[in-house]
Amino acid sequence: VRESGTAARVFELLDQRSFAELSGDANPLHVDRVAARRSLAGEVVVHGIHALLWALDEWIAEREGLVEIERLDVEFLRPMPVGDCVRVSDAGSGANVAALEIQSTDATLATIACTFASASGSMSSGVVDEVPPVSSSRPLAADQVRACRGTLPLMRPATSARRMFPHLADKLSARQFAALLASTRMVGMECPGLHSLFSELHLRRAQTPPEGLTYEVRRFDQRFGLTTIDVCGGDLSGTVLAFLRPAPQSQARSADLRQLVAPSEFSGQRALVVGGSRGLGEVLAKLLAAGGADVLLTYCSGEEDARAVVADIVDAGGRASCARFDVTEPDAAPGDFVPTHLYYCATPFISAGTAGTFRQDAFERFREFYVTGFSRTLARFDNPAMQGVFYPSTVFVDAPAPGMSEYAAAKSEGEAVCASLEQQRPGLRVVRPRLLRLATDQTLSVGPSVRHDPVPVLLAAARTLAA
């Protein structure tokens, strides 16, 4: 949708895949829902350069003539989720200067300042008119990132470029267009690679060698994984800032957890662990199985993760199986397992909001899992043999944290469901601890943060429930 000075759109997964093919940046963060759910962003997010090229394409649509970028400064402020409506607004553009902001309904996601100069031709020499070869993102560690350097060919498949960005493909220097595509390929696939997050781009027009986009890490700040990369190619020279973000949070192995648990302390339990493919549910499943419980862990989309947890438990001598169960679709509950204990760890991505605002849509999403989904799961699995229910609440109910009010409010309602359950079912033990920030995918951060080991916390809760 385009109006005067502003345009809006929704980036869909299909658009993302097209851009991945065009640019060669097929980082799972941008194209793979299952993998992206374990990232810092918690969901598939739009390539920053994809959003940039769209914004510039909109800006240049009503302007005439061939252009080159004289200078370009871009900051990607927040991840841009696929499926959300975003808007590009003019923030004081001039005749040759695009000053733009990309915004969601409640936040600025990116700022762009781009100065153009007239160009005399299409400037396509040295640019390969082909899609980049398919490859995998490099999973680099900090020491490897620190020493990273290389050269990427300038590639701009003309047909795809024209289909996705028709105005820019016709008017912007092909070499510079290709250099921008190479920059996202560098960040997402090469350096920092698999666990990257594109943060800033600062480029100036320059005379550059013809062989492609060369890059070299100039500075690496270990505290944040902040990587400063010098880039040069396609008549542009400057700096890219990207984060080496943390990898998905791995949890303790069953073989190690067996040292902490008596072999029969949970024997006789038929434990249903809802949301057991990772995080708190994964740790609980392993602890319970180490103590002799018969575990059924459920997953919503992470079948591969769930099977890996089961294999880890079985390899260590425990009993476990897994089944798909989406708590938002209660009719699809797994078959004939009759639990004695329910451990309810289902959760959506816990996105933090902005201090001082309350996002009704986020609250409803949390509520769907922590209240409605919990109630439905209870209704589906309750039986005369049920002895205990574990419901992880949050310390944010007691101590509000910025941007977490929707989450805390939904957890608080879930606690009320627990209280009601206890009243209706004397003899049923319900444990609902208000947990600190524990080390899971949900609490990953680019900077230093305080996170606690989930093992002792969950083992204590499981023992309370079993007592």
Added chain:
Amino acid sequence: MTNGLEQQVRTVVAAIMRLTPDDVGADASAQTVRGWDSLNHLKLVLALEEEFGVTFTEEQIVQMLSVSKITSVVGQLLSAR
């Protein structure tokens, strides 16, 4: 000295959070300032390091969630020079 330092801190906080210095009071914190999320906190830390020529430890970084705490930490680092 402290007031001058605090004013400098408030100016840096405002620049990173895209606010005017008047929007960032002496009692401002991550609890009250719109946009003070984890990514902006990181940018704030880097901007403060550049502004004052100091380097924060990871322990200090996780504590620096208000103007008063930042002022206190920066003040300590500057006087330890």
